[in-house]
Amino acid sequence: MKPDLIQTVRTHTPLIHCITNYVTVNDVANILLACGASPIMADDAQEVEEITALCDGLVLNIGTLNSRTIDSMLLAGKRANALGHTVVLDPVGVGASRLRTETAKKLLQQVQFSVIRGNISEISTLCGIDSHTQGVDAAPADAVTEETLEKAIAFAKQFSAQTGAVIAITGAIDIVADSETAYIIRNGHAIMSKVTGTGCMLTAVVAAYCQANPEVLTQAAAAAVAAMGLCGELAYERMQRTPLAGTSSFRTFLIDAISRIDDETLREGIKIEVR
Amino acid sequence: MKPDLIQTVRTHTPLIHCITNYVTVNDVANILLACGASPIMADDAQEVEEITALCDGLVLNIGTLNSRTIDSMLLAGKRANALGHTVVLDPVGVGASRLRTETAKKLLQQVQFSVIRGNISEISTLCGIDSHTQGVDAAPADAVTEETLEKAIAFAKQFSAQTGAVIAITGAIDIVADSETAYIIRNGHAIMSKVTGTGCMLTAVVAAYCQANPEVLTQAAAAAVAAMGLCGELAYERMQRTPLAGTSSFRTFLIDAISRIDDETLREGIKIEVR
């Protein structure tokens, strides 16, 4: 792992343009600031190309899609591609409706993504494989387990070859893969699914880490996934030590941890293997 | 009170579709997770019917209404009715504008609600009774007090008979009534009105509790109202013991408390009577 990957984000302060859902947008903005980046949210078709041109990276998140913002996503994505920016897709709930599925496909066809991050149900749907999408969470039947891990790794590598994007499949076990190398990450805590937006936030952190460390793109995405998982562990420990704390305190502690994490902490806490 | 009402929510994890305002949407999602349910927010007319079909319950909240989402609410409401889902209405600020009043009426005409939750000004306006709507808070002149309680109970029962929905009128004293039975709840703390979204959050919790306990619908709505009030009391106590804490800490403590509450805590802290 590049030794100063996190520090580089804090030094470069990449400006990340997000077209994202209104449920978790505030958390996404705050976690970008916490990890050392700077957010700008803008979704009107009349301005997204100009806004994205001022930025270094772009996040497209289809969480609360509407007809107005779909065009904006396509415009911003193409412009960001033309400028060589890091572009990250979060296909929230793809498969849950035709609108999401068709929009995700349109995005895949017209925009070249640097990284695509989702749960296994979402990534499988994207790839056209039959999956069991249930709202915005991964279906239990799809979960990546030790038993299905090898198959999931092969799938991630193949989908990366097909799309040219680093594929990040997150869940109890995370896989971050390009066509040749897969990082398997075992950080994180189950309570992260009891707070809305941990996926959306992670996607934004991936964009920031990748934009600041483009020469090691897959590694940067893996570091973001591991950092988020490790911060989830640290936040859970802090929650356990705080009397009466519950899931809302956990959310605060998670963003706090992202704002404090450095390369050394990540190096000590990361549970990663390469396959 | 059904003894395992809260546990049932945690066991069943009802998936609740929310078409809600963008002010408090994040809190609504987080409190649904905190109480054991799972949220999905989607408001585009092109997908709301499909999304609601994947879910178990639906919340319609008119807090930041716009022409685009009104159609979505009608479409989702009718589909949820056809599927027999729990459908809950939060008529935020009805009476404050013709748009809200007409939309609320349209919703009442075209959608059968399981529960309608609002403050006394909102519920009175819904019923066509002259009220003193002042923005999104109840007008002081409308407040339910010990003096006006009997009248308010009779009104709630009658409005329930008229709409076929359980009516939850919340304020300093809460009333949850069907056409025959009214629960009077005296939990809660005044500081809850110093945080935005306690009403919206409560509506979502009502949907989750009712969806998981449909055989005792009125009781489940009453339990949700009481649980929220009790958690407000617990959060206030915790705030008092936390040096320098203010309203934002209170908000965190409130959601924390909802994430921790169980049936035994509710049984011990509930202040409820039946009339």
Added chain:
Amino acid sequence: MKPDLIQTVRTHTPLIHCITNYVTVNDVANILLACGASPIMADDAQEVEEITALCDGLVLNIGTLNSRTIDSMLLAGKRANALGHTVVLDPVGVGASRLRTETAKKLLQQVQFSVIRGNISEISTLCGIDSHTQGVDAAPADAVTEETLEKAIAFAKQFSAQTGAVIAITGAIDIVADSETAYIIRNGHAIMSKVTGTGCMLTAVVAAYCQANPEVLTQAAAAAVAAMGLCGELAYERMQRTPLAGTSSFRTFLIDAISRIDDETLREGIKIEVR
């Protein structure tokens, strides 16, 4: 400084209508409640005139502008003017796109603002002066320093004379000026820029303080700016004393501090001079 300026907000509970961005809207609502005011968010052209007529003040924030809400801002602004309400503009990111710049100009032409609050890049752009807008943060080259302070004060006074609005330029050093008097405020902490929405929240607090104290408009705006800065300092101190706290805890502590601050605390902590 008027001795009961903050208390007056808590006594009068001004109702503030906000047409604001969806990134920080929840924080804006919560800080209005925290400072003693009451928020209502509504942005549909069909209702904004009625809603604003129920209120005492109006905030227009162009943070996530879209074609739908631009008309709403113009309608609400004109109506609020006709009713003599306090109207505050936050020109978030003006200069970052033609849409923002043209909308801000349209607003300046058609609406009379009581106060305009932004960073130096935004206010300079508004005034037509060449600036270096970089997303939503002030460009380093524009920063108000001790060296450029005199020039910035003169600019603020002149822009106030031109617009008839109190001008609040916030950054490391804050300037609040009408055409004759400028308040220079040195409260605040750099960490405030590591949380999204401190600017948006401040704008809302300015609206509340000014609406409750219209007879000392410039002073009220200066008090709001100083109170926010002082609360930033207090929140930072609390964060330093809280093990493992980071930027998300800071955000909670900031709103907590606003909910607790009184006139005496402000009087003791304010760092203000008049020029």
